[in-house]
Amino acid sequence: MGTRRGACQIGRAVDQCEHLPLAVPANQRVSCEPCKGEEMASAGEPRPAPPDAADQSFDYMFKLLLIGNSSVGKTSLLFRYAEDTFTPSFVSTVGIDFKVKTVYRRAKRVKLQIWDTAGQERYRTITTAYYRGAMGFLLVYDVANAESFSAVQDWATQIKTYSWDNAQVILVGNKCDLEDDRVVPTEEGRRLAHELGFEFFEASAKDNINVKQVFERLVDVICEKMNESLDVSDAPAADGKGARLSEVSPAPTRSCAC
Numbered sequence: 001m002g003t004r005r006g007a008c009q010i011g012r013a014v015d016q017c018e019h020l021p022l023a024v025p026a027n028q029r030v031s032c033e034p035c036k037g038e039e040m041a042s043a044g045e046p047r048p049a050p051p052d053a054a055d056q057s058f059d060y061m062f063k064l065l066l067i068g069n070s071s072v073g074k075t076s077l078l079f080r081y082a083e084d085t086f087t088p089s090f091v092s093t094v095g096i097d098f099k100v101k102t103v104y105r106r107a108k109r110v111k112l113q114i115w116d117t118a119g120q121e122r123y124r125t126i127t128t129a130y131y132r133g134a135m136g137f138l139l140v141y142d143v144a145n146a147e148s149f150s151a152v153q154d155w156a157t158q159i160k161t162y163s164w165d166n167a168q169v170i171l172v173g174n175k176c177d178l179e180d181d182r183v184v185p186t187e188e189g190r191r192l193a194h195e196l197g198f199e200f201f202e203a204s205a206k207d208n209i210n211v212k213q214v215f216e217r218l219v220d221v222i223c224e225k226m227n228e229s230l231d232v233s234d235a236p237a238a239d240g241k242g243a244r245l246s247e248v249s250p251a252p253t254r255s256c257a258c
C-alpha cells in the first residue's frame with residue numbers, strides 16, 4: 001500500500017485528503033485543487049466523502065474525470081457504472097461531484113476516484129481546476145445532439161490546456177440507444193477520435209451498453225502507459241513537462257502488471 005503522509009495545500013492531512021494519489025514526504029505540502037475547490041465551494045466546510053472513499057487499502061489510485069456538454073449523460077454513465085442505476089429525469093450537476101469505485105485488474109486493487117463535472121459553461125472555472133493530476137478522461141458527447149459533438153474539439157483543447165501530457169482520453173458517444181434520433185454517425189465519432197488520438201466507444205447509460213467496458217478500457221490504457229513509463233523511469237522526462245504517471249502512483253512496487 002502507498003505511503004500517505006504530509007498535508008495537502010489547504011493543510012488537510014494527506015490521510016484525510018482523498019484527492020492526492022501521492023506518497024507525500026512528511027511535513028511537506030502538496031497542491032490539491034479538489035480540496036481548494038471544496039473549500040471555495042463550501043466556505044471551509046468539507047463535504048462528507050462517500051464511505052468507500054475512506055478505504056485506504058488499494059495498490060493504485062487513479063483519478064478520472066467525466067467531461068462534455070451539459071445533458072450528454074456524464075452523471076448517468078457514472079451512476080450506471082458505480083451503482084448500476086439509471087434515472088430518466090435530468091438533474092444538471094452543480095459544480096462537481098465524485099464517486100469512488102474499486103476494481104481489480106490482474107490481482108491489483110485499483111481505487112478509482114471518478115469526478116463528474118458540470119457541463120454548463122458557468123461552472124467551467126471550478127471544473128477545470130480539477131483537471132490537474134487526472135490520469136484519464138472520458139470525453140462524452142450525445143449521438144443525438146450535434147452541438148455536443150461539435151464541442152468535442154473544444155473539450156480536447158481544455159484537456160490539453162489544464163491537464164498533463166500523459167493523461168489518457170477516451171471519446172464516448174453516449175445515448176446510442178436513441179437510434180431514431182441519431183445525428184452523429186458512428187463513423188464520424190470514430191474519425192474524430194482517431195484525429196484527436198483518442199480511443200472511441202459508443203455507449204448507452206440507459207440500456208447499459210459498453211458502460212463498464214469504457215471505464216475498464218480507460219483503466220487498462222492508464223496501466224499500459226504507466227508500465228511504458230516505468231520502463232524508462234530512470235531517464236529524465238525529455239521535455240521536462242509535467243510528471244510521469246509512475247510518479248503519482250502510490251504503489252509500493254515498480255510495475256502495476258495490468
Ligand SMILES: Nc1nc2c(ncn2[C@@H]2O[C@H](COP(=O)(O)OP(=O)(O)OP(=O)(O)O)[C@@H](O)[C@H]2O)c(=O)[nH]1
Nearest residue numbers: 070071072073074075076088090092093119205206
Ligand atoms: N436515452 C438516453 N438518455 C440518457 C442516456 N444517458 C443519459 N440520458 C438522459 O439524458 C439526460 C441528461 O443526463 P445527465 O447524466 O444528467 O447529463 P450530464 O452530462 O451529467 O449533464 P450536466 O450535469 O448538466 O453536465 C437525463 O435525462 C438522462 O436520463 C442514455 O444513454 N440514453
Ligand SMILES: [Mg+2]
Nearest residue numbers: 074075092093
Ligand atoms: Mg451531470
